[in-house]
Amino acid sequence: MFFRAATADPADPDRAVAYPADGPVPALTADRIREELDGNRFRPEWTWFAEDEDGEILARALWWGRADSERPIALDCLQVRAGVADPAAVAAGLLAAGHAAFGGLPVYNISLPRGWREDPETAAAVAWRQEAAYEAGLTHEIERLRYEWTPAAGTTEPTGRLVFRDGTDEEFLDAFVRLSAGSLDLHTQSELRSMDAEQVAREDVEFYLDCPGERSWWRLAHLPDGTLAGMAIPSATPYHRNVGYLGVVPEQRGRGLIDEILGEITRFHAAEGAERITATTDTVNVPMAAAFDRAGYEVTEIRLVLEEPPKA
Known part of the structure; x- marks a missing residue:
């Protein structure tokens, strides 16, 4: 398993955008990812892959920051390809590699629908993300309600x-x-x-x-x-x-x-x-x-x- 930032190849940002949104945890759309890249809130050096020996991307992590941030503020999206035997281990390795490069531990925000605990598939997808985050040092958990007025x-x-x-x-x-x-x-x-x-x-x-x-x-x-x-x-x-x-x-x-x-x-x-x-x-x-x-x-x-x- 090899962990790296999306900076080795000019095509890496496109590969990050095209990565399939596997699993029930809501993922950002390709258009949204491109918008964030264009706004300098996602950056190639804040976008990390886990690859196998053949160069296939098995996991993707997208860290976010403000346009003028020196380091990322939060992990906004973490996905491991369906079928990977131990997604928590792959994700933990990916987070550890990113954290080492950033010199810090940005928070990890997981956006979920209401009642997510009642859906077994979603609960399981959250569980391996929690396990990976805990392994990477993010052991304090807060649950927040996001509100919106129109x-x-x-x-x-x-x-x-x-x-x-x-x-x-x-x-x-x-x-x-x-x-x-x-x-x-x-x-x-x-x-x-x-x-x-x-x-x-x-x-x-x-x-x-x-x-x-x-x-x-x-x-x-x-x-x-x-x-x-x-x-x-x-x-x-x-x-x-x-x-x-x-x-x-x-x-x-x-x-x-x-x-x-x-x-x-x-x-x-x-x-x-x-x-x-x-x-x-x-x-x-x-x-x-x-x-x-x-x-x-x-x-x-x-x-x-x-x-x-x-x-x-």
Whole structure:
């Protein structure tokens, strides 16, 4: 078995596009792969093959990054040809080779339909991917709901319960710190095990500044008397407008204010002509999922995220 990037032959990118999408786990279409290659979000050096001694491709891995990323951010597609006796072993070797070349362990996102566990064929296809990811060091697992809003869902009118305004960088940093307390977001919980709240907040600020959305979109949410209630950070991906980050400070939680903040983000994007707004939340974050449901967002897929374990 030989593992390599798709850089040895000018025809390699075409071979990667043409690789058959075996199995029940949804795969990217050829058109989508070409679009990502053209946008520099997939690259030949981030596209890896497992080949047999005759040069037949037995597995393909497609890592994704932003157009200006130095290293890939996530593994978006992993497939092993049907009939391979031990797909987990082949996939694990492919991931290990890619990780060694990248000098890190990008997360692995598996996009799945709702109810995937009830389908034996899909569950088995996920199982060997999990086994391979675990073998390659991606042993921490999070399951997320991917939501989507379209204009058919409509928007809500402001109720006056909150006032939204711009704020300074220091005010937003403070809001991130306050919102992290008691957060149900698993990534935030993991980060707080190895960093203090201000360090986590600074990383969050840098992350959202690096997203395609604009800093000028960010809003602090206040009660009419000026008390900070939360924060709304409309954002974007390379493809769609995105909810980004939102939350309510601990002392104001349980009053339904999350609906007001989500409504503000949705109205903002809708007013800008957005035809689609995407969002994600952990399946364990029941209050946030319920807010998306109330706002007319619909679950379009389950995203299984496999990543390095949190630092102690």
